[in-house]
Amino acid sequence: xxxxxxxxxxxxxGSQRAVxxxxxxxxxxxxxxxxxxxxxxxxxxxxxxxxIFKADSGRVSILGGAMTEEKKNRIGYLPEERGLYQxxxxxxxLTYLATLKGLSQAEATRRINVYLERFDLAQHRKKKLKxxxxxxxxxxxxxxxxxxxxxxxxxxxPFSALDPVNTQMVKDLLLEERGKNRTIVLCTHQMHxxxxxxxxxxxxxxxxxxxxxxxxxxRRRFAGQDLLLRTxxxxxxxxxGVASYEHTNGGYHLMLSAGSDPxxxxxxLLSAGITVEQFEIAMPTMDEIFIRVVTxxxxxx
Amino acid sequence: xxxMLLVLKNEFRVVVLRKSFFLTLILVPLIGTVIFGIxxxxxxxxxxxxxxxxxxxxxxxxxxxxxxxxxxxxxxxxGMEADLIQFPDEAAANQALQAGQIDSYYIxxxxxxxxxxxxxxxxxxNPLGGMDRSGNLFAxxxxxxxxxDPQLLERVNQPYNLEVTYTSQQPVRDxxxxxxxxxPYIVTxxxxxxxxxxxxMMLNSITTEKENRVMEVLMTSITPTQMLGGKIxxxxxxxxxxxxxxxxxxxLVMMLSRSSVPELATFIITPSLLVWxxxxxxxxxxxxxxxxxGVGALVPNLREASQATTIVIIPLVIPLFFxxxxxxxxxxxxxxVLSLFPLTSPITMxxxxxxxxxxxxxxxxxxxxxxxxxxxxxxxxxxxxRAQRLLSGQTFNLKLFFNALRGKA
Numbered sequence: 001x002x003x004x005x006x007x008x009x010x011x012x013x014g015s016q017r018a019v020x021x022x023x024x025x026x027x028x029x030x031x032x033x034x035x036x037x038x039x040x041x042x043x044x045x046x047x048x049x050x051x052i053f054k055a056d057s058g059r060v061s062i063l064g065g066a067m068t069e070e071k072k073n074r075i076g077y078l079p080e081e082r083g084l085y086q087x088x089x090x091x092x093x094l095t096y097l098a099t100l101k102g103l104s105q106a107e108a109t110r111r112i113n114v115y116l117e118r119f120d121l122a123q124h125r126k127k128k129l130k131x132x133x134x135x136x137x138x139x140x141x142x143x144x145x146x147x148x149x150x151x152x153x154x155x156x157x158p159f160s161a162l163d164p165v166n167t168q169m170v171k172d173l174l175l176e177e178r179g180k181n182r183t184i185v186l187c188t189h190q191m192h193x194x195x196x197x198x199x200x201x202x203x204x205x206x207x208x209x210x211x212x213x214x215x216x217x218x219r220r221r222f223a224g225q226d227l228l229l230r231t232x233x234x235x236x237x238x239x240x241g242v243a244s245y246e247h248t249n250g251g252y253h254l255m256l257s258a259g260s261d262p263x264x265x266x267x268x269l270l271s272a273g274i275t276v277e278q279f280e281i282a283m284p285t286m287d288e289i290f291i292r293v294v295t296x297x298x299x300x301x
Numbered sequence: 302x303x304x305m306l307l308v309l310k311n312e313f314r315v316v317v318l319r320k321s322f323f324l325t326l327i328l329v330p331l332i333g334t335v336i337f338g339i340x341x342x343x344x345x346x347x348x349x350x351x352x353x354x355x356x357x358x359x360x361x362x363x364x365x366x367x368x369x370x371x372x373x374x375x376x377x378x379x380g381m382e383a384d385l386i387q388f389p390d391e392a393a394a395n396q397a398l399q400a401g402q403i404d405s406y407y408i409x410x411x412x413x414x415x416x417x418x419x420x421x422x423x424x425x426x427n428p429l430g431g432m433d434r435s436g437n438l439f440a441x442x443x444x445x446x447x448x449x450d451p452q453l454l455e456r457v458n459q460p461y462n463l464e465v466t467y468t469s470q471q472p473v474r475d476x477x478x479x480x481x482x483x484x485p486y487i488v489t490x491x492x493x494x495x496x497x498x499x500x501x502m503m504l505n506s507i508t509t510e511k512e513n514r515v516m517e518v519l520m521t522s523i524t525p526t527q528m529l530g531g532k533i534x535x536x537x538x539x540x541x542x543x544x545x546x547x548x549x550x551x552x553l554v555m556m557l558s559r560s561s562v563p564e565l566a567t568f569i570i571t572p573s574l575l576v577w578x579x580x581x582x583x584x585x586x587x588x589x590x591x592x593x594x595g596v597g598a599l600v601p602n603l604r605e606a607s608q609a610t611t612i613v614i615i616p617l618v619i620p621l622f623f624x625x626x627x628x629x630x631x632x633x634x635x636x637x638v639l640s641l642f643p644l645t646s647p648i649t650m651x652x653x654x655x656x657x658x659x660x661x662x663x664x665x666x667x668x669x670x671x672x673x674x675x676x677x678x679x680x681x682x683x684x685x686x687r688a689q690r691l692l693s694g695q696t697f698n699l700k701l702f703f704n705a706l707r708g709k710a
Contacts, residue, residue, distance in 0.1 A: 050520075050521050052517070052521065069524070072521060072522055072523075073522075075521065077517075077518065077521045079517045079518060081514045081517070082514060083513060083514035083516065083517050083518040084513065084514075084518075085315075085509075085510075085513060085515055086513055087315075087319075088315060096307070097518060099307050100304060100307055100308075100522040100523055101522055
């Protein structure tokens, strides 16, 4: 059974429909990408998921039903705009927010100590939040999200303000959480992170769901008729089934003729005595897919 | 309930450990002590404090002269010879004036008994304070006019001896004592300050959480009602702590100073005044904290709140406009109306209680109206405390505020 089910939710603010009939499901133990350009309706969708906003219509089921007070303690949320008390000490802030998630004072203190050590924040525990760098505050916010060991993590732009070392640490952390069969909804603009982390995605544009499914399946769907070929042999001017090709750094990018079958092209290359070191369908990056979908360019789909 | 308790504990801890709270807690009574130390000691002719002596140093007083051409003055009053010196003629008086022996003199002309006219000569021009010593001359003339009838003189000097017997408990206020006279003014200002401070802390707390973006995190952990309940109680307790410390400090200072400051001997704070103080503070705070919470729920930040807070605070300021009326006529119609109207009653009723006996039924009606208002306002504001409103960042205006209070926005 899905951890999260969203069915045709609609939410309007005045005459503006921020979310307009979005549907998707998130399965247990997967990292699910919630993607979209700025103002697409991602944050509103997340707030509806979390029961902060009520949908005008549609249905949301999380952890097997509607949101309850008990379920709030089983969900960890990292908002895009960081939310921490700036005027109180780091340790006090983390402990308070952890106890609001149902942890006892002692257990919250114990777990926070572990996370502070892991995130290299232990020496800053007595500092006020406003005295910490953006990166440190981001890590503190992650501790608030993770400390109560939630079943569902909803994470909005977790990599902002992080340097490459800390970005890798957070990625490892997300993969570790997935390894513990926790469900993660990841909202980000960084498409290379989506490619590395997400199992499935939904892409929202102007409040509507425009792309939904497994990451590999979607990339394959957008792959089109291009091939990547690596060979030490110089290619002849014409190849059967190939409309044209370009010499790229260390190989060739082949554009196939309409109706050509990649397997037939491979057989033709081999029969022509060309040594094939690498032969693969040229998959589009998520960046390319994102731009194509959002700008309405449907070529190769 | 458990989460509301967590909010309460955290809010109380954060507020009372704030430097500004601590400084206010300590500095306000200290400043009050210094002010009263100064003003309390400069009222009389003999300032009792060093600062009082500097501000109100006694001026050098020279005797006055008297030239009697009417033959009325047969004898001077006993003990007044040094203040009013009689001269045989104007030349002698003028000579003494030039020599600096006296700074002014009176001439009673020969027809004084018929005309009542007196000429007064002095060296400096002081229209406001120049005649304030004429009491000596007045007493001397009266003494000589009735010198043959001592009994009549006694009645003229002291027409009657009034003995007052109160049938109810004697009011706290004694106009003869400076500090007792000031009680209603002090109580009015104190209640204005503590209610406004505590209610403003509520607005500040909510808008800070909005500006810090903690609100969004909180909304995924607690309900808006848990948050509102925890905050109102915590900040009410912080205000109560402040009020108790200030009142306790005042009481302690008065008890310790009774022997050295005679005015304090007549000054009484009754236990019932303290109890009513707690009741009216808590209810008044609840009303204004609820209103401030409503403003906080609707504004995106503290800067946007100024227009609404000004409107909300106006009823709290009204008793300050009528502070003299409240002190002079504590049971008058204005005092009665303001002490029953819920938005002005917390301050007004305390001002009345500190200066007069208030009928029990007026107290009962006032408390009932205030409690009902607090209840309905908190309920209305709880309805405004919906997560969507707290996070929406909509533009604030008064129409939206009042519609939201009525549950129509």
